[in-house]
Structures are given as structure tokens and as C-alpha cells.
Amino acid sequence: MNKVVAVVTSIEDLEIxxxxxxxxxxxxxxxxxPQKPNWLNVHDKVYFKFQEFSVCIGKSCDGKVSIENRIPAVLTSIRAKSSLSVSKFDTDIGEIVSLMPQSAFEELEIVQGDEVMILVSEMDIELEPYIDPMLLAKVMEPRTKIAC
Known part of the structure; x- marks a missing residue:
């Protein structure tokens, strides 16, 4: 699962x-x-998450595409196992991992260091509240002590 920290800049709550x-x-x-989460407001910090299978890779995306989320990336590593390919990309929002059929990866004809465009559908993204890792560690610390 790809997980990135972001800030909510706008919310447009429509009927549907x-x-x-x-x-x-x-x-x-x-x-x-489908609906606005009750806990969410403009300027809130959130995590947005999307599955590795939801990552679409484009090599020459000059034409019009219906997916609005386009993230410039550089291929940093490739690991092929059996019929699947795991690819890691460096982006300005952090590392993104993609999982796709090996045949689809080979069709792209990309190698480590190539610049690509990552596409993620608006519908494939999940949100969760941001919790400061330092605060979470303080809250969890008393719960992780083992009684002797």
C-alpha cells in the first residue's frame, strides 16, 4: 500500500x-x-493511500487521459518474480511502488533511471486521518511495556 501525507486544499460536497x-x-x-468523511476539513493533514495495483505507468503521456492524478517519477528499482513485476519510483511526494504483470512492464520498455508519468485514478484513493508519529509513539509507549 502506498501511503502519502497531504493537506486538504478544497472540498466540494455534491449530492452524489x-x-x-x-x-x-x-x-x-x-x-x-462517495461522501465527505465527518472528520475531514479544509487545511487538515491526511494520509492518502492507494494499492500498488492501482498505479498506472505511462512512458509517453502527451495525449489526453481521463485520469487527473499525474505524478512525474523516475524508475529507481525493478524486481521481477514469476509473472509479476514490482517497480519503485522516486517522486516529489515520496517513493511509489507499482505492481503489474511482467508482460505489461516489458511492453513499457523502461529501465532504471527512466522518467515516467504515474497515473492514479481519483476513485482508487483512500483517506485516513493524519496522526503525528511522535504523538502516536507517546500514546502507545505505556501499552507496549511487558510485565515481568
């Missing part, structure tokens, strides 16, 4: 769905949710 815009670094991320 809610459109959200997030900002992670210099990258704008669009999210479509």
Missing part, C-alpha cells in the same frame, strides 16, 4: 459524491469519495 483536492509537496491530488 464529494470531490477533494489535496496537496502533497508541489503535487495536486484529486480524490472522489
Amino acid at each position: 459524491v464529494t470531490y477533494l483536492t489535496l496537496r502533497a509537496g508541489e503535487t495536486s491530488i484529486k480524490v472522489i469519495q
